[in-house]
Structures are given as structure tokens and as C-alpha cells.
Amino acid sequence: AQRVTQPEKLLSVFKGAPVELKCNYSYSGSPELFWYVQYSRQRLQLLLRHISRESIKGFTADLNKGETSFHLKKPFAQEEDSAMYYCALATGTASKLTFGTGTRLQVTL
Amino acid sequence: ETGVTQSPTHLIKTRGQQVTLRCSSQSGHNTVSWYQQALGQGPQFIFQYYREEENGRGNFPPRFSGLQFPNYSSELNVNALELDDSALYLCASSLAGRGTGELFFGEGSRLTVL
Numbered sequence: 148a149q150r151v152t153q154p155e156k157l158l159s160v161f162k163g164a165p166v167e168l169k170c171n172y173s174y175s176g177s178p179e180l181f182w183y184v185q186y187s188r189q190r191l192q193l194l195l196r197h198i199s200r201e202s203i204k205g206f207t208a209d210l211n212k213g214e215t216s217f218h219l220k221k222p223f224a225q226e227e228d229s230a231m232y233y234c235a236l237a238t239g240t241a242s243k244l245t246f247g248t249g250t251r252l253q254v255t256l
Numbered sequence: 257e258t259g260v261t262q263s264p265t266h267l268i269k270t271r272g273q274q275v276t277l278r279c280s281s282q283s284g285h286n287t288v289s290w291y292q293q294a295l296g297q298g299p300q301f302i303f304q305y306y307r308e309e310e311n312g313r314g315n316f317p318p319r320f321s322g323l324q325f326p327n328y329s330s331e332l333n334v335n336a337l338e339l340d341d342s343a344l345y346l347c348a349s350s351l352a353g354r355g356t357g358e359l360f361f362g363e364g365s366r367l368t369v370l
Contacts, residue, residue, distance in 0.1 A: 190364075
């Protein structure tokens with residue numbers, strides 16, 4: 148069965164420090180992975196997907212099939228990055244997602 | 257462009273009762289998925305509807321059922337409510353065939369079962 152693991156419930160960093168939110172997955176098929184974000188008082192929204200290999204708001208994520216990981220990184224954290232981040236794995240169609248338990252990123256001055 | 261809307265936003269029920277939650281999909285989207293998010297957990301896939309038919313189901317019992325209407329709006333029904341059904345229920349819409357994985361979520365319906 149598919150599974151997504153986000154080991155950290157809370158990650159607190161200083162403004163300007165690098166950020167790495169960890170995500171590991173287990174899935175026997177070809178994985179399709181996403182990061183979703185929920186800012187305070189906003190709805191859950193897509194941040195980025197591995198297939199497009201893009202940088203969104205300075206965040207990048209690389210799929211490492213050998214380590215079954217899809218960590219989210221940003222070189223310099225900003226206050227507005229404070230939010231709840233969920234890693235998600237698509238199984239079947241791309242709209243059936245298995246989510247991790249989420250990591251709250253707190254960026255402090 | 258109208259986003260995903262859900263109703264009601266909050267409701268309280270007692271064990272054994274039944275509940276219906278409603279969702280209007282984003283304009284132009286033909287697929288609706290429902291997720292359950294318990295406190296401190298990530299969203300968990302319940303089922304998906306496409307062309308008014310269930311198109312995939314997660315690990316939820318049959319007392320969780322749904323409908324999709326010709327205008328792509330959807331309902332989630334839960335019978336014989338249990339205490340563990342207390343959660344935030346999220347509706348998400350998407351456009352089948354696009355395969356981008358982008359789900360557009362509503363703000364959710366928070367259900368409390370007493």
C-alpha cells in the first residue's frame with residue numbers, strides 16, 4: 148500500500164535561513180508527487196509537482212527514487228513562507244492523492 | 257472564475273444520525289473528490305466522482321456514500337455517524353484528462369459528532 152511520511156510536525160527556522168521539509172514515500176508503481184500548502188486562513192492549494200520540475204516562490208523539490216524522497220527546499224526562508232505543508236502521492240489518477248501528516252513551517256525574525 | 261464552495265461550514269450531530277455535505281465544483285471542472293481530515297492528520301481520500309459515477313474509493317465503509325449531479329456539484333452522505341467521523345471534510349474539484357494533479361479545494365465542512 149502507498150504511504151507518505153513527513154517526519155517533522157513542526158520546523159522552525161529564522162528568516163534568511165535555508166529550509167528543507169522532508170518527505171518520504173512508499174509505492175510500488177511509478178510515483179507522481181506533489182507539495183500542497185495551506186497558509187493561515189486560506190484553503191489548501193498546490194505549491195508544486197515533481198513532473199514540472201519548476202521553482203515556485205523559491206521552493207524546489209527533486210524526486211529521488213533511490214531514496215524514495217521528495218524533499219522541499221528553499222535557500223532563504225521568508226516570513227510569508229510560514230504555513231502548513233503537505234506532501235502528496237498520486238495513485239491511480241492524478242486526483243487520488245495520499246497525503247502525509249503535514250509539517251508546519253514557522254519562520255521567525 | 258468561481259472557486260469550490262462547500263456547505264455547511266460547521267455542523268454538530270449525534271451518534272447514529274445521518275449527515276449530508278454539499279460541494280459546488282470550480283467552474284469548468286467535471287471531477288469531484290472528497291477527503292476526510294482528522295485533527296493533526298493529512299487529508300484522506302474518501303472517493304471521487306466523474307460523470308455522475310463513483311470513480312475510485314479509499315478505505316471507507318459503505319455508510320460513506322456520494323452523488324454527483326449533472327452540473328458537477330456533489331454531495332457526501334454519511335449514515336450511522338460515529339464519534340470518529342468528527343473531522344474536516346474537504347471537497348476538491350479538478351478537470352479529468354488534464355492529469356496535472358492540481359486539485360482545487362474548498363474550505364471544508366467541519367463535522368462534530370457527539
